[in-house]
Structure formats: structure tokens, C-alpha cells
Amino acid sequence: xxxxxxxPGKGKEITVERTAVAHINPKNCVNCGTCRELCPxxxxxxxxxxxxxxxxxxxxxxxxxxxxxxxFTTKAACTTGCPLGISPQGxxxxxxxxxxxxxxKLVWDKNPLPSVCARICHHPCEQVCKRGVLVxxxxxxxxxxxxxxxxxxxxxxxxxxxxxxxxxVIGAGPAGLxxxxxxxxxxxxxxxxxxxTEAGGMLKRGIPEFRLDRSVVDEEVTNLENAGLAxxxxxxxxxxxxxxxxxxxxxxxxxAGAPNSKELKIEGWRLSGVMTAMDFMEQVNHRQxxxxxxxxxxxxxxxxxxxxxxxxxxxxxxxxxxxxxxKVTAVCLECDEEVPxxxxxxxxxxxxxxxxxxxxxxxxxxGTYPKLExxxxxxxxxxxKDGKGKISCELDENDTMTIKADWAIVAIGQxxxxxxxxxxxxxxxxxxDISKSACSVIDAMASGRKVALNVDTDxxxxxxxxxxxxxxxxxxxxxxxxxxxxxxxxxxxxxxxLAAESRIHSFDEVEGGFDDEAAxxxxxxxxxxxxxxxxxxxxxxxxICQRECPEGDVITMEPVAKGGEK
Ligand code: SF4
Ligand code: SF4
Numbered sequence: 001x002x003x004x005x006x007x008p009g010k011g012k013e014i015t016v017e018r019t020a021v022a023h024i025n026p027k028n029c030v031n032c033g034t035c036r037e038l039c040p041x042x043x044x045x046x047x048x049x050x051x052x053x054x055x056x057x058x059x060x061x062x063x064x065x066x067x068x069x070x071x072f073t074t075k076a077a078c079t080t081g082c083p084l085g086i087s088p089q090g091x092x093x094x095x096x097x098x099x100x101x102x103x104x105k106l107v108w109d110k111n112p113l114p115s116v117c118a119r120i121c122h123h124p125c126e127q128v129c130k131r132g133v134l135v136x137x138x139x140x141x142x143x144x145x146x147x148x149x150x151x152x153x154x155x156x157x158x159x160x161x162x163x164x165x166x167x168x169v170i171g172a173g174p175a176g177l178x179x180x181x182x183x184x185x186x187x188x189x190x191x192x193x194x195x196x197t198e199a200g201g202m203l204k205r206g207i208p209e210f211r212l213d214r215s216v217v218d219e220e221v222t223n224l225e226n227a228g229l230a231x232x233x234x235x236x237x238x239x240x241x242x243x244x245x246x247x248x249x250x251x252x253x254x255x256a257g258a259p260n261s262k263e264l265k266i267e268g269w270r271l272s273g274v275m276t277a278m279d280f281m282e283q284v285n286h287r288q289x290x291x292x293x294x295x296x297x298x299x300x301x302x303x304x305x306x307x308x309x310x311x312x313x314x315x316x317x318x319x320x321x322x323x324x325x326x327k328v329t330a331v332c333l334e335c336d337e338e339v340p341x342x343x344x345x346x347x348x349x350x351x352x353x354x355x356x357x358x359x360x361x362x363x364x365x366x367g368t369y370p371k372l373e374x375x376x377x378x379x380x381x382x383x384x385k386d387g388k389g390k391i392s393c394e395l396d397e398n399d400t401m402t403i404k405a406d407w408a409i410v411a412i413g414q415x416x417x418x419x420x421x422x423x424x425x426x427x428x429x430x431x432x433d434i435s436k437s438a439c440s441v442i443d444a445m446a447s448g449r450k451v452a453l454n455v456d457t458d459x460x461x462x463x464x465x466x467x468x469x470x471x472x473x474x475x476x477x478x479x480x481x482x483x484x485x486x487x488x489x490x491x492x493x494x495x496x497x498l499a500a501e502s503r504i505h506s507f508d509e510v511e512g513g514f515d516d517e518a519a520x521x522x523x524x525x526x527x528x529x530x531x532x533x534x535x536x537x538x539x540x541x542x543x544i545c546q547r548e549c550p551e552g553d554v555i556t557m558e559p560v561a562k563g564g565e566k
Contacts, residue, residue: 002560018541020557022534026480028554029531030097032090032106033079035545035555036532037467043538044545047476048073048530051134057485059135072134074473077529078141081125083446084110084178085468088125088141089530094550095144096523102550104152107145111445112181113174113220116203118146119212119511121442122342130529135484137492139526140514147519156227162187165250165459169193172231173201174441175432176255177224178448179455184228186456192229193245195236201257202433203441205282206312208319209507239419251427251455255448258414258433264307268365273372277308277316277411284319302406305375306330307362310340311440313411317354320409321504328354329403333380333393335359348510351500357403359383361395366402374402429455473530482527490525493518 003015024035026047036044050073053064064072078088086107094103107114123142132138167183169176172194180190198204200217225231237245237256246252261276263269275290283290289297304325306317309332317328330349332339335358339346346356360377367373379399384392416434431451432444439447453466496512497503503510514522534545546555 016540018539018560020541020543020559021536021539022541022543022545023556023558024532024534024545025554025556026476026531026533028551030090030093030551030554031079031087031528031530031532032094032550033085033087033467033471033532034090034106034548034550036471038544038548040542040544041538041540042465042470043535043540044532045535046079046471046473046530047480047533048077048473049476049480049482049528050478051130051482051484051527051529053134059484061134070475072130073475076128077473078125078129078139079530080471080473081128083124083442084449085471086110088129088139088144089526089528091148092139092141092144092523092526093528095148095519096526097551099550100148100152101154104148104154106550107148108154108156108223109185110449112177112224113203113217113441113445114145115149115216116174116212116220117442117445118142118149119216119509120203120207122440124442131484131525131527135527140492140495140522143495143514144519144522146513150513154223156223158226158228159184160187161189161228163459165189166191166248167251167253167455168245168249169253169255170237170245171201171255171257171432172196172199172221172233173255173257173432173444174203175257175439175444175448175451176201176253177221177229178445179253179255179431179452180229180448181224181227182449182452183455184224186452188456188459190229191249192231193235193237194231194233197233199231199233202259205259205285206278206315208281208284208315208322210318210322210503210510211315213509242423246425246428250459251429252425253429253431253448253451253455254420254423254434255431255444255451256417256420256434257444258416260415260417261410262413262415264362264410264412266362266364268367268372271365271367271372272370273367273406274365274408274410277306277312277409278414280316280409281312281319284323290323301326303327303404304329304407304409305403305405306409306411307375308332308411308413309334309356309358310411310413311342311345312414314341314345314349314354316409316411318349318352318504320407321352321354322507325407330354330356331360331362331375331377331403332356332358333361333383333391335380335383338383338385348497352504353500361393362408363395363400365408372405372408374404375408376400376402427455427458474533476531480531482529484527487527488524490521492525493521 091103091106126138129138166189169192172192199221203217261278304320317330359380363378364376379396382394429451431448433439
């Protein structure tokens with residue numbers, strides 16, 4: 001037997017006798033990261049293989065020196081790209097080996113809204129996928145996640161309650177639901193208070209159905225309820241009810257989002273026909289007639305100008321088209337790479353016939369009271385944004401034009417309710433849009449996760465570190481080098497999309513999912529860049545990694561004799 005010093009827990013250092021150390025077989029490891037996160041000794045870390053870019057057989061891209069190849073090795077990988085810390089390599093390769101349920105579970109354990117994210121996440125993991133950065137196109141990670149959601153029949157089981165403490169979450173949007181899931185799984189009773197008639201927050205109010213079918217959100221919410229989350233709808237929280245909640249619960253997480261669209265109070269902003277994106281999208285999503293004022297109904301066949309260049313503006317423009325607008329023009333201050341929406345969002349909008357006029361600022365709404373007739377815009381000659389997102393720009397006042405408009409929809413950002421700004425207290429936490437402006441869905445969820453970990457740490461006095469904070473990439477030895485030439489050479493399958501001409505007449509989901517053949521082709525393109533390695537000096541041989549590894553034949557416990565000999 002051999003002995004290892006255990007790292008101090010709560011100020012106590014102990015030494016344990018070990019009889020074995022774990023060994024991970026890099027060939028079979030799918031790099032799901034489960035063992036690394038569970039290891040109580042932080043003895044497991046991730047190694048990334050060097051991807052060879054020397055000779056032209058490997059890729060059609062420029063050759064790289066060894067130093068350059070090494071630099072890319074530990075810079076980023078799909079396993080560090082997900083804001084929730086999920087390992088795409090893990091679920092891609094569990095899919096490859098036919099373990100679809102395990103693959104889906106790997107996602108669900110950290111992401112309570114897998115099928116939602118499989119449709120609307122801006123997939124930062126794909127942006128750092130090494131196949132995309134170094135070889136050809138990134139793995140279609142988001143589509144593989146969608147495939148798993150469509151192929152599996154996962155039903156969550158109730159998490160056991162372990163602790164007395166009760167947690168209140170205000171807001172059943174992505175941040176609140178994520179915080180709720182993490183704390184339910186940790187063993188707390190969690191109640192989510194939602195002011196609307198249904199859970200989902202912005203997923204239901206702001207995101208159009210042609211990007212996210214409502215039934216997908218409902219199914220994920222049902223799963224969370226099955227897991228133990230109590231969601232109380234129609235509960236609008238005011239100062240009085242908040243005080244009551246603070247007394248009754250041991251911690252309060254405010255994840256109420258930023259539901260109020262900012263208004264653009266320039267000349268003519270009260271003309272009939274000017275409205276905010278949130279008002280518009282909420283009415284579209286609830287299938288109501290669009291009204292700016294009583295008596296005025298969205299003019300089917302009219303021309304629409306959307307002000308803003310972010311994702312909400314593009315969604316709004318595309319929704320206006322589906323509501324019957326004959327012409328939709330969006331206008332934004334930014335130009336080229338500065339345009340805040342994602343390039344694929346703009347491409348899909350342009351395919352549908354929407355025009356984005358860049359580098360222009362609205363200066364007034366034009367019309368004969370009460371009716372809007374156009375939007376005057378002025379050329380932006382310089383644009384900048386500081387670290388806090390504050391915009392400064394200069395305009396050329398001699399360079400203006402008026403765009404004809406029956407409706408102008410303002411999509412220049414959202415703000416939280418002011419009542420939360422004065423809320424204080426020992427066990428009060430803020431998550432999502434309310435804590436950070438202009439959050440994407442996945443960033444809001446990541447914020448919910450982080451807050452949940454903080455609540456658990458504070459309530460339990462834990463000293464364990466967040467596995468995402470200790471996740472580092474190391475270089476694997478050269479013997480593990482990947483030669484892309486040897487790996488499967490195939491192009492990324494097309495993601496099915498409805499044709500632009502037909503899709504603008506309905507709210508059907510534009511993007512479709514992979515069939516079995518496309519999914520299997522795609523998982524084979526993964527280069528399997530990383531694997532986990534055990535630090536034998538730290539391993540105490542507890543075997544938890546071997547028990548929890550979802551792949552067989554990966555971890556062996558190798559006996560050690562006294563003095564450390566194997
Ligand atoms: S090729 Fe596979 S393992 Fe490598 S970064 Fe892309 S998805 Fe991850
Ligand atoms: S050893 Fe097993 S648990 Fe650890 S990353 Fe590899 S496949 Fe996952």
C-alpha cells in the first residue's frame with residue numbers, strides 16, 4: 001500500500017492509504033469530462049492533441065510551424081467553448097458509439113433546456129471547434145444536440161431533497177430555470193415565481209416561433225417540473241410579496257429578465273405606428289392583433305422599418321414579414337463586423353428579402369399626426385462602443401434620407417424593471433439579463449448556473465471549486481498527434497432549412513434536424529481532440545471515476561504496492 005496526502009478540506013489535512021491508481025485509456029476516452037468534475041482530488045485534467053498542419057495532405061490550409069500548432073492546442077476547444085461547461089466531444093462521441101440516452105443525459109445534467117439550445121443557441125462551441133479553426137468546417141454540434149433530443153425519450157426523475165432550506169427564484173426564463181435545476185439537483189426545495197401565464201420568459205415572449213416551436217419549451221418545462229421544480233404562474237411580485245418571500249425562503253434569486261424595450265424618444269415618437277420590439281413580438285407570439293393604439297391594427301401589406309441591428313431586431317423584421325408586411329428594412333448604427341446580430345441571422349433575413357441599412361441613425365419619425373409616414377435617418381461617420389456597451393457616434397447631418405414606413409419598430413435593447421434596483425439583503429442574488437445587459441440565452445443560463453453554485457456554497461459553507469474555474473487544457477504528447485488526413489474526409493452535411501420563398505408565409509420552424517444518416521456522418525467527422533489524464537501523484541484510488549464513466553473500457557484501477565510500485 002502507498003499513502004497520499006489529501007488536500008485540506010475545511011482546514012484539515014489527512015493522509016490516506018491507497019491500493020490503486022486510476023489509468024485512462026486515451027484511445028477510448030470520449031472526453032466527456034465526467035471523471036474530471038467528480039474527482040475529489042482534482043487529479044484529472046484534459047489533454048488536447050496537436051493537430052498537424054505541416055504538409056498539404058492534411059489540410060488545404062497554409063502550413064504551420066510546430067510552435068503555431070502548439071499554440072492552438074491549448075488555446076481553446078469545444079470542451080471549453082460552452083458557457084455551461086458541457087463537453088460536446090463527449091456527447092458527439094457517445095452518439096458515435098450508439099449511446100444516445102447517455103449522450104442526452106450528459107447534456108441535460110448541465111443544461112435544463114437542451115432542445116431549446118439546439119435551436120437558438122449561438123453555439124460558441126462551434127466557433128472554437130478545432131476542425132473548423134484548423135481543418136475545414138466546424139462540427140455541427142448544435143444539430144447533433146437537436147438530433148439527440150429528437151431521438152431519445154428522456155424523462156427526468158425527481159431529484160431527492162437533501163436539505164431543509166428553501167429557495168425562491170423570481171422569473172421562469174432561461175436564467176431562473178437553470179438556477180432552479182442546479183439547486184433542485186443539489187437537494188434543495190425550489191419554487192419559481194413567474195408573472196406570466198406560462199413559463200419560459202423571453203423564450204415565449206420574445207423569440208419567434210419560426211426559430212423555436214412553443215411545444216419544445218413546454219416539454220423542457222415539464223421535465224423540470226418532473227425533476228422537482230415547483231413553478232407558480234401568474235405570480236406578479238411586488239414590494240409587499242417580495243418581503244414575504246424574503247422571510248419565508250432561505251435565499252432569493254432574482255432572474256426577472258429585462259422585459260421592457262427601450263424607447264427611442266426622438267421627434268415624432270408618439271406617432272401612431274411607432275412601437276417597441278417587445279410589444280410587437282409579444283403580440284405576435286400570443287397571436288394577437290398588432291395594435292399601437294386602440295383601433296389601429298397592423299396594416300397588412302404595409303412597409304415596416306425596424307430600428308436596431310441585434311438579434312431581436314432581426315427576429316422582429318422576419319416576424320413582420322410573416323405578419324404580411326410588403327417590405328421590411330432594418331436600420332442600424334453599426335457596420336460590417338460591428339453589426340451585433342450573428343452573421344447567419346442576417347443571411348437568413350436577407351434570403352427572405354429583408355434589407356439591413358448599416359451606418360445610419362434614425363433622427364426623427366416623419367408623419368402627419370397621428371399617422372407615421374416614414375423614418376428619417378442620417379449617415380453615421382464614426383461609431384464606437386466602450387467596455388460597458390455605451391455607444392458614441394458622429395453623424396453627417398447633410399447626409400440624410402427618409403425611408404417610407406407605415407410602422408416603425410424600435411429594437412434598441414431592453415431594460416429590467418426598476419423595482420429590483422433597490423432590492424438588497426443577505427441572501428439575495430441576481431441572475432441573467434438583470435445582472436448583465438444584452439445577455440444571450442446561453443449566457444443567461446450560465447449566469448443562472450453560477451448563481452446557483454454561489455447559493456449552495458453560501459448555504460452549505462462549501463469549499464469545493466467550480467469545475468469550470470479549474471478546467472485547463474494541456475498539450476498531449478506528440479505520439480497522440482492528429483493527422484487530419486487520416487481522419488474521415490467528408491463535408492459537413494447541410495442542415496435542412498425551409499426554402500425562403502415558402503417560409504415567409506408561415507411561422508413554421510425554419511431550421512430542421514439531421515436524419516440518422518446525416519447525424520452519423522457528422523459525428524464521424526469529429527477529430528476527438530482531447531482526452532483525460534490522471535495525475536498519479538494526486539490520485540487516491542477511490543475509483544469514483546471508473547464507476548461514473550459512461551464508456552466501458554476506459555478507466556482501469558491499477559494496483560500499487562507500498563512505496564508506490566505498481
Ligand atoms: S473536432 Fe470534435 S473534439 Fe475537436 S473541437 Fe471539434 S467537436 Fe470538439
Ligand atoms: S475517462 Fe470516462 S468519464 Fe472521464 S472523460 Fe473519458 S469517457 Fe468521460
